[in-house]
Amino acid sequence: MIVVAPSDRRFPRHRRHTLAFLHTIRADSPVHLDAEVDLSALATERAARTDPPSVFVYVLHALGRVLARHPDAAATLTGPAWWPRLVRGSQVDAKVTLDQWIDGERVVVSAVVPDIDVAGREFLRARLARLRDAAPGTLPETAGAALLARLPVPLGRAALALAVRGAGRRRRFGSVAVTSLGHRRVQRFFSSGGTAVTIGLGRVTDRPVARDGRVTIVPVLPLSLTFDHRVLDGAAAADVLDDLVSTLEAPPVPEPGP
Template identity: 30%
Template structure:
């Protein structure tokens, strides 16, 4: 096979613009293991009693959203410049990534759960299913991405940066936190690139030994990794948030 140099695929232009914008951020990485025993019980009961199947991502979005309500300083975004600014948002908006195909090109797209702290698990799951089961062309929220794909790369990049550079509107585009999962593969730790103050990478559940009341048990453990923008918050606060999420998820239903 001979070497080829081709034009950058238009289907991936939105990812190119996102990553170029993300260079502004100052990422720091943390991770924690979460025991999903109680959540597995709750999921099983929902299927048995209500015939409702809730994904792990819905539980995680709900758990993060409830914890984030307690830490308003982290529900924020920073714009860097000679005169940096920080915005604090009242609404909590979860952004989650999707593995999609556009014209035979595999790409990452993102959906949003608006006011995720106020929605039930079932409502969050409905939002997830809407994006999951719809094609790229069917989702109205993807129309701006279609526009970016049609523009010259240099122009699309300028428009993208100008749009997300507006702190008053950034949360409606980027969400106030992001969750991205590779848990469908045997990936343990996953530290995503972020363009938000908080971005969570979800790995696969693995059966591990755990000491509970002086007894060794086998428990389903999921790693949750956090990339946070150090310009907005410090490590101590990020650690408190991640610990709060662990406690929220592990004690679900108690």
């Protein structure tokens, strides 16, 4: 028998923002839905381009349009427990996650991409590339995580709780969260991003699908939707997911060139 000696180490400081975030959203009531998206039309459109945007960009773009049609799904719950309020914003801002390495530690950092309900795909691609390629903590969008890394855990929790009070929650967390593990062999996963709705992307794989009595192979995207039951009921959340699937399965609308 092999005996492994116990060991411990200090909690990585670059993940302190995650601890503070999870402490902040502990009152949320997440419920999970999932669906599969036939990406045949999207695959055809991307194959016709020499440098197409990523699937993530197309999902972000479609999600902005969908939430503009379902504004309650982008609402923010604010106020004390004894007097809660649902606040709708005039725009749809998405919190996206970034997989980064800081001092040898793998860290997930988030940043808010504004106005996804009106932004074009090329703008979204450029914005995501800027966030992805910058050194951790060097942009205003990711400076908050760097600050929480420097604070002791109790102070970090207090600082984040203060920052997300009232309208601050929307500024820090966005009005919807989108995250992806599609670069790994993950079929589907469910995450709560501190927003009324969180969208999760799995890995696109070719699957057999029955069409008109015949079986054909199509690219399929596993898509999850986690909703805060305090903000939405299941039927409304299902409508959002169904609309998002339909939007992604339709041929992408061409955008004007530069």
